[in-house]
Amino acid sequence: MSTAIIGAGVMGEALLSGLVRAGRRVDQLMVGEKRAERARELEERYGVAVVSNREAAAKADTVALVVKPQDMGDVLAEIAPDLRAGQLVVSLAAGITTAFIESRVPEGVAVVRVMPNTPALVDEGMAAISPGSHCDDAHLAEVESLMASTGKVMRIPEKQMDAVTAISGSGPAYIFFVVESMVEAGVHLGLPRVTATELVVQTLVGSAAMLRETGTHPVVLREQVTSPGGTTASALRELEIHKVRAAFLAAMEAARNRSRELAEGS
Numbered sequence: 001m002s003t004a005i006i007g008a009g010v011m012g013e014a015l016l017s018g019l020v021r022a023g024r025r026v027d028q029l030m031v032g033e034k035r036a037e038r039a040r041e042l043e044e045r046y047g048v049a050v051v052s053n054r055e056a057a058a059k060a061d062t063v064a065l066v067v068k069p070q071d072m073g074d075v076l077a078e079i080a081p082d083l084r085a086g087q088l089v090v091s092l093a094a095g096i097t098t099a100f101i102e103s104r105v106p107e108g109v110a111v112v113r114v115m116p117n118t119p120a121l122v123d124e125g126m127a128a129i130s131p132g133s134h135c136d137d138a139h140l141a142e143v144e145s146l147m148a149s150t151g152k153v154m155r156i157p158e159k160q161m162d163a164v165t166a167i168s169g170s171g172p173a174y175i176f177f178v179v180e181s182m183v184e185a186g187v188h189l190g191l192p193r194v195t196a197t198e199l200v201v202q203t204l205v206g207s208a209a210m211l212r213e214t215g216t217h218p219v220v221l222r223e224q225v226t227s228p229g230g231t232t233a234s235a236l237r238e239l240e241i242h243k244v245r246a247a248f249l250a251a252m253e254a255a256r257n258r259s260r261e262l263a264e265g266s
């Protein structure tokens with residue numbers, strides 16, 4: 001089965017590199033990318049063929065669209081004449097619905113919507129997938145296998161996609177923001193930046209491993225760290241006073257709302 005990736009920016013390369021690491025034959029992969037310099041870079045790095053979007057659409061069994069949501073209408077208008085029934089179109093774009101895509105491709109083209117995230121670059125991605133209306137289990141299984149090359153995959157109803165985008169799609173950015181803030185705090189407290197960075201990164205990795213390996217509720221894990229009258233309780237009180245929990249809720253509502261706006265083309 002050949003796969004084309006149209007739009008090889010950050011997320012497109014994450015998918016491409018995952019497929020290559022998972023052992024997909026490079027001669028079964030192709031890339032459509034607008035920026036010539038970027039295209040050359042990917043050709044050199046992966047040995048993958050860079051072709052026009054129309055050629056990609058005409059040749060590939062599966063066409064993954066990884067352009068910005070704002071570019072999706074133009075790309076679909078460009079490739080629609082080359083698509084045919086039996087092909088699978090996979091969109092990784094925030095906001096763009098399967099109905100939007102289905103209305104712009106020939107009848108009989110199956111559509112699947114995916115929300116990945118950048119840890120895909122290190123095979124620790126989280127991808128949620130939803131079928132369009134002309135999609136069977138074989139199509140979903142193909143997308144599951146595609147995305148499993150970059151991490152975990154979860155099937156979800158499409159109505160949850162905007163929320164999923166706000167949580168796991170954008171999620172790595174919130175975590176990096178927390179890491180950046182903790183490193184800066186360490187520097188303020190007098191630690192060398194390199195020391196603070198190593199302390200924070202290993203604390204993050206260790207905490208994530210505890211969550212995944214023990215399956216224990218995060219509240220219980222937090223309580224285990226919080227000695228009565230101790231340092232952690234003092235810190236957590238400040239986080240509550242500064243309304244960090246409410247800020248997280250507001251941030252993720254804003255991301256969910258932005259995903260809905262992108263669906264409307266703004």
Ligand SMILES: NC(=O)C1=CN([C@@H]2O[C@H](COP(=O)(O)OP(=O)(O)OC[C@H]3O[C@@H](n4cnc5c(N)ncnc54)[C@H](OP(=O)(O)O)[C@@H]3O)[C@@H](O)[C@H]2O)C=CC1
Binds near residue numbers: 007009011069115
């Ligand atoms: N980055 C992330 O963490 C995530 C991104 N996504 C989704 O993935 C998609 C891509 O995001 P991201 O990788 O960050 O964006 P990038 O801007 O890094 O990548 C998009 C690439 O597509 C190129 N492009 C634009 N128009 C065309 C075209 N007509 N034909 C071929 N290539 C084209 C862009 O070129 P140019 O720059 O010149 O426009 C760019 O190189 C978005 O829809 C986003 O919602 C989903 C989950 C996570």
Ligand SMILES: O=C(O)[C@@H]1CCC=N1
Binds near residue numbers: 094165169170
């Ligand atoms: O910021 C964005 O719009 C994209 C979608 C999810 C993560 N990055």
